[in-house]
Amino acid sequence: xxxxxxxxxxxxxxxxxxxxxxxxxxxxxxxxxxxxxxxxxxxxxxxxxxxxxxxxxxxxxxxxxxxxxxxxxxxxxxxxxxxxxxxxxxxxxxxxxxxxxxxxxxxxxxxxxxxxxxxxxxxxxxxx
Numbered sequence: 001x002x003x004x005x006x007x008x009x010x011x012x013x014x015x016x017x018x019x020x021x022x023x024x025x026x027x028x029x030x031x032x033x034x035x036x037x038x039x040x041x042x043x044x045x046x047x048x049x050x051x052x053x054x055x056x057x058x059x060x061x062x063x064x065x066x067x068x069x070x071x072x073x074x075x076x077x078x079x080x081x082x083x084x085x086x087x088x089x090x091x092x093x094x095x096x097x098x099x100x101x102x103x104x105x106x107x108x109x110x111x112x113x114x115x116x117x118x119x120x121x122x123x124x125x126x127x128x
Contacts, residue, residue, distance in 0.1 A: 033061040
């Protein structure tokens with residue numbers, strides 16, 4: 001059994017607290033675990049929300065990695081709840097799933113975009 005230095009052992013956090021942190025992350029569009037760690041020590045809202053807990057970036061990253069499917073379900077339910085309460089304005093719908101080949105040079109990029117433009121217009125019209 002490997003020896004563990006007590007100063008390097010991270011404290012255990014209640015999953016409820018880490019979930020609160022990830023809901024905050026979701027609402028404020030924070031993508032980085034290091035940014036979450038920074039927010040937990042700097043932002044008064046997060047300090048209050050986590051009851052002065054300060055999880056490090058490794059803890060938040062591991063929580064995200066270990067609970068990927070559960071977080072996806074929670075965010076889906078959270079979005080449905082916000083929609084039921086009419087918290088979303090629904091003024092704009094933006095979907096970016098297009099895959100365009102990268103071209104070198106200005107001329108090649110513009111011809112690629114011109115090729116895709118009619119297709120994109122048809123899809124945008126069909127959404128309306």
